[in-house]
Amino acid sequence: MAWEAVIGLEIHVQLATKTKIFSGASTAFGAAPNTQACAVDLGLPGVLPVLNAEAVNMAIKFGLGIDAEINKINAFERKNYFYPDLPKGYQTTQLERPIVGAGHVDIMLDDGSSKSVRIHHAHLEEDAGKSLHEDFQGMSGIDLNRAGTPLIEIVTEPDMSNAKEAVAFAKKLHSIVTTLGICDGEMSQGSMRFDVNVSVRPKGESKLGTRTETKNLNSFRFMERAINKEIERQIDLIEDGGTVIQETRLYNGDTDEARSMRSKEEANDYRYFPCPDLLPVVIEDSLLDKLRGEMPEMPDAKKARFIRDLGLGEYDAEILSGDQTTAAYFEATAKTSGDAKLAANWVMGELSKSLNQNEIAISNSPVTAEMLGGLILRIKDNTISGKIAKQVFEALWNGEGKDADEVIEKKGLKQVTDTGAIETMIDEVLAANAQQVDNYRAAPVEKRGKMIGFFVGQCMKASKGKANPGMVNQILKKKLEG
Amino acid sequence: MHEKTLAEQSKALAAGEISSVELTQHYLGRIETLDPQFNSYITVTGDQALEAARQADARRAAGDFNALTGIPLAHKDLFCTEGVRTSCGSKILDNFIAPYESTVTANFRDAGAIMLGKTNMDEFAMGSSNENSFYGAVKNPWDIKAIPGGSSGGSAACIAAQLAAGATGTDTGGSIRQPASMCGITGIKPTYGRVSRWGMIAYASSLDQAGPMTRTAEDAAMMLNVMAGFDPKDSTCINKEVPDYTADLDKPLDGLKIGLPKEFFAEGLDSGVEQVVRDAIREYEKLGATIKEVSLPNAALSLPAYYVIAPAEASTNLSRFDGVRFGYRCENPKNLEDLYKRSRSEGFGEEVQRRILVGTYALSSGYYDAYYRKAQQIRRLVREDFTKALSEVDVLMGPNAPTPAFDLGANTKDPVSMYLQDIYTISLNLAGLPGMSVPAGFVNGRPVGLQIIGRDFDEARLLNIGHKFQQVTDWHLQSPTGLTA
Numbered sequence: 001m002a003w004e005a006v007i008g009l010e011i012h013v014q015l016a017t018k019t020k021i022f023s024g025a026s027t028a029f030g031a032a033p034n035t036q037a038c039a040v041d042l043g044l045p046g047v048l049p050v051l052n053a054e055a056v057n058m059a060i061k062f063g064l065g066i067d068a069e070i071n072k073i074n075a076f077e078r079k080n081y082f083y084p085d086l087p088k089g090y091q092t093t094q095l096e097r098p099i100v101g102a103g104h105v106d107i108m109l110d111d112g113s114s115k116s117v118r119i120h121h122a123h124l125e126e127d128a129g130k131s132l133h134e135d136f137q138g139m140s141g142i143d144l145n146r147a148g149t150p151l152i153e154i155v156t157e158p159d160m161s162n163a164k165e166a167v168a169f170a171k172k173l174h175s176i177v178t179t180l181g182i183c184d185g186e187m188s189q190g191s192m193r194f195d196v197n198v199s200v201r202p203k204g205e206s207k208l209g210t211r212t213e214t215k216n217l218n219s220f221r222f223m224e225r226a227i228n229k230e231i232e233r234q235i236d237l238i239e240d241g242g243t244v245i246q247e248t249r250l251y252n253g254d255t256d257e258a259r260s261m262r263s264k265e266e267a268n269d270y271r272y273f274p275c276p277d278l279l280p281v282v283i284e285d286s287l288l289d290k291l292r293g294e295m296p297e298m299p300d301a302k303k304a305r306f307i308r309d310l311g312l313g314e315y316d317a318e319i320l321s322g323d324q325t326t327a328a329y330f331e332a333t334a335k336t337s338g339d340a341k342l343a344a345n346w347v348m349g350e351l352s353k354s355l356n357q358n359e360i361a362i363s364n365s366p367v368t369a370e371m372l373g374g375l376i377l378r379i380k381d382n383t384i385s386g387k388i389a390k391q392v393f394e395a396l397w398n399g400e401g402k403d404a405d406e407v408i409e410k411k412g413l414k415q416v417t418d419t420g421a422i423e424t425m426i427d428e429v430l431a432a433n434a435q436q437v438d439n440y441r442a443a444p445v446e447k448r449g450k451m452i453g454f455f456v457g458q459c460m461k462a463s464k465g466k467a468n469p470g471m472v473n474q475i476l477k478k479k480l481e482g
Numbered sequence: 483m484h485e486k487t488l489a490e491q492s493k494a495l496a497a498g499e500i501s502s503v504e505l506t507q508h509y510l511g512r513i514e515t516l517d518p519q520f521n522s523y524i525t526v527t528g529d530q531a532l533e534a535a536r537q538a539d540a541r542r543a544a545g546d547f548n549a550l551t552g553i554p555l556a557h558k559d560l561f562c563t564e565g566v567r568t569s570c571g572s573k574i575l576d577n578f579i580a581p582y583e584s585t586v587t588a589n590f591r592d593a594g595a596i597m598l599g600k601t602n603m604d605e606f607a608m609g610s611s612n613e614n615s616f617y618g619a620v621k622n623p624w625d626i627k628a629i630p631g632g633s634s635g636g637s638a639a640c641i642a643a644q645l646a647a648g649a650t651g652t653d654t655g656g657s658i659r660q661p662a663s664m665c666g667i668t669g670i671k672p673t674y675g676r677v678s679r680w681g682m683i684a685y686a687s688s689l690d691q692a693g694p695m696t697r698t699a700e701d702a703a704m705m706l707n708v709m710a711g712f713d714p715k716d717s718t719c720i721n722k723e724v725p726d727y728t729a730d731l732d733k734p735l736d737g738l739k740i741g742l743p744k745e746f747f748a749e750g751l752d753s754g755v756e757q758v759v760r761d762a763i764r765e766y767e768k769l770g771a772t773i774k775e776v777s778l779p780n781a782a783l784s785l786p787a788y789y790v791i792a793p794a795e796a797s798t799n800l801s802r803f804d805g806v807r808f809g810y811r812c813e814n815p816k817n818l819e820d821l822y823k824r825s826r827s828e829g830f831g832e833e834v835q836r837r838i839l840v841g842t843y844a845l846s847s848g849y850y851d852a853y854y855r856k857a858q859q860i861r862r863l864v865r866e867d868f869t870k871a872l873s874e875v876d877v878l879m880g881p882n883a884p885t886p887a888f889d890l891g892a893n894t895k896d897p898v899s900m901y902l903q904d905i906y907t908i909s910l911n912l913a914g915l916p917g918m919s920v921p922a923g924f925v926n927g928r929p930v931g932l933q934i935i936g937r938d939f940d941e942a943r944l945l946n947i948g949h950k951f952q953q954v955t956d957w958h959l960q961s962p963t964g965l966t967a
């Protein structure tokens with residue numbers, strides 16, 4: 001039987017505010033345990049929450065960034081459950097009246113077509129602290145630094161049908177929140193955490209199967225693997241005559257293993273009710289107008305501009321607009337070099353390869369956009385060939401010069417364009433390969449095109465790559481044809 | 483000195499007739515001698531009080547003072563006070579030393595007022611008799627067989643026994659007005675949002691409001707001047723200018739329109755209490771007021787609505803008392819669940835557990851609409867009733883409680899009869915309006931107060947109305963016998 005999967009996501013995005021959502025404590029990552037938790041975060045008796053306006057602004061920006069309705073009156077509720085890393089015994093969150101209503105995020109699929117993933121809503125809430133079970137013999141440690149960190153939880157409709165789509169969506173969302181500057185996007189630090197809801201059904205069936213939820217995936221790779229594994233597990237289970245039970249699951253990326261955490265029967269009754277310590281949030285039109293004015297160019301708009309104004313193809317534009325830093329790097333390179341297509345090729349080619357091999361973020365690239373742009377300029381004005389340019393790039397990468405001109409100068413890589421010098425060199429090559437010259441001249445015209453490559457190669461070798469390949473070709477042809 | 487009102491003490495301090503240190507020492511001595519029979523204080527902070535009194539005297543000497551500088555006060559033990567145990571009348575917080583100061587007590591501290599100690603109360607402010615305290619019941623200074631009312635019973639009793647001239651209280655369903663009435667003192671519950679709740683241990687957040695408890699309306703006005711005001715740390719606090727509450731105390735009451743809600747004089751009201759209240763209203767007629775009967779048709783629904791909303795909020799407000807970070811923790815917990823269950827079962831008293839259970843039930847999936855949502859609808863109707871009645875008259879008057887103070891133990895077996903104590907007070911909390919109790923007479927030697935209800939932010943008007951009454955009556959000046967020390 002053919003199966004299809006139905007996937008929906010819930011994403012927790014930590015907002016990049018300086019202080020917590022309901023207190024003045026810092027949100028900085030990595031401090032010693034419990035040093036960034038004030039009386040409010042600790043849930044001491046008598047403390048009260050005060051909503052951080054910056055968190056509200058960031059949530060609104062997210063809503064504007066995905067074309068969503070902003071609920072001008074939204075409200076906080078308490079979600080009640082006991083856990084040691086939840087100091088108050090409830091999480092302050094939004095349920096009935098979330099700040100961001102329905103919107104959509106468009107993704108590009110492998111075949112180049114695009115798909116719109118609907119966003120059901122996004123709401124503001126506070127993060128819990130962390131329970132640390134490893135470092136304490138027979139006990140658990142509690143770190144409340146994270147308690148009260150502002151989050152938006154984004155809930156999608158079940159619009160994705162395989163792991164690749166889910167990952168494409170996740171990457172697009174990452175691009176949106178980092179472009180907006182509302183999240184640092186550091187997934188390894190938990191800044192974006194994905195819960196995936198997966199169910200399967202026979203292809204063509206309209207009724208949804210029973211879903212499971214795999215929680216807290218914090219890398220695209222783990223997410224893809226966890227989804228594929230869960231789809232496979234559910235199909236195997238059903239084909240073996242079993243049934244999927246609604247449950248929450250955990251996936252361990254290091255061991256590539258998943259296990260059940262709790263079933264629906266064990267789920268809490270969270271007893272949601274409006275938080276009496278907080279007034280409903282009323283968003284004025286003037287605030288919306290102000291935030292609209294602060295919106296950066298979103299990835300989709302950027303992509304369209306790259307295609308329209310810079311003449312990039314759909315694929316290149318998609319890749320280069322996806323990440324804020326990459327886009328900025330590309331644009332700077334294109335500007336310096338005056339050639340967007342070459343800039344795109346170099347950023348997506350040589351630069352991207354070197355960054356990946358050395359696991360360096362583009363923001364830390366030893367070759368800056370200005371250096372790369374300068375290098376491309378030298379290709380364009382025929383100072384160096386494309387091949388030599390790669391050598392220059394490598395030298396720049398290794399810090400052997402402050403810019404392309406210095407490297408070219410120091411290493412003597414300037415292209416030879418002097419006709420006399422090239423003719424002399426060609427004559428030497430032809431003399432040293434008399435047999436091949438004869439073969440060439442004896443060959444039928446249609447085969448000569450391929451054969452000339454040998455002589456070009458010899459000439460370039462003799463010039464250590466510095467001879468202008470166009471001129472070599474031209475002069476060679478003339479001399480061989482005699 | 484203890485016979486003097488707060489206003490008189492303030493004058494004596496200003497005139498240099500007495501120092502704050504002398505006044506503080508005097509009260510500390512009285513507390514030590516007299517309070518064992520009333521149990522109105524949980525914690526007495528003698529050393530800190532004397533140190534603060536020395537500083538207050540220095541401030542006065544330096545000319546840097548206000549009306550309350552050097553005045554000894556008592557604070558209900560649910561205001562967090564830095565470095566001092568803040569128990570909320572509960573075993574679960576018996577070991578809790580607050581690491582920060584509530585806005586209300588900080589305001590008094592900054593004004594130079596002296597904290598004598600922390601007063602007894604029903605555990606987590608849940609109760610109408612002050613019998614629900616981990617530290618034992620408080621006894622009514624007018625009759626030690628009687629309850630003082632609750633939940634601010636310790637504050638009311640310590641004023642009646644003249645163990646302080648002023649105290650803070652809080653009122654969620656009548657917890658300032660009912661004990662004030664039963665102890666023969668003056669108490670005002672301000673409009674919800676007038677006084678900051680920061681640092682007040684929450685019972686029911688949407689109903690809790692702090693206010694002063696004193697012998698006279700004038701004293702209450704002086705305290706409210708310090709307590710009231712916007713606090714950015716409390717999102718429900720209202721940013722509205724605070725008037726000088728002492729400014730209009732003597733304004734004549736000619737033409738004052740008083741409404742008597744007929745539902746407040748219906749079946750269930752003790753005839754002696756009714757007599758006291760009607761006599762008091764007659765005094766107001768003499769002062770130039772006119773009387774009109776009004777109706778609060780949904781008043782009867784207030785009690786059930788309150789006993790859904792307040793426990794619902796309490797059930798989650800009290801979740802933080804889990805034995806993990808502070809407060810009581812059970813011995814040798816077997817696991818996390820055992821830690822939670824035993825810490826809370828052993829740490830909370832019976833009434834608190836009852837309200838947590840009621841509130842948890844009311845918020846449970848499947849019951850929320852029938853209970854919590856319905857109660858909120860009733861709350862809006864109650865508010866509308868008051869708005870309508872107060873559009874016809876300036877203030878409403880009636881009793882605070884159906885009976886005078888009853889005997890200790892008389893109502894402890896039947897929670898519902900205890901809850902009925904709040905029938906005339908809780909509708910006000912649901913509506914958010916200000917209300918006051920002033921001493922108006924006695925029934926069988928036990929004090930009875932008159933409740934005065936105003937429009938939003940009409941505290942100055944209420945204090946004026948209370949003060950004018952106290953200019954022509956002396957109920958507030960009477961004191962229980964046997965208090966010489």
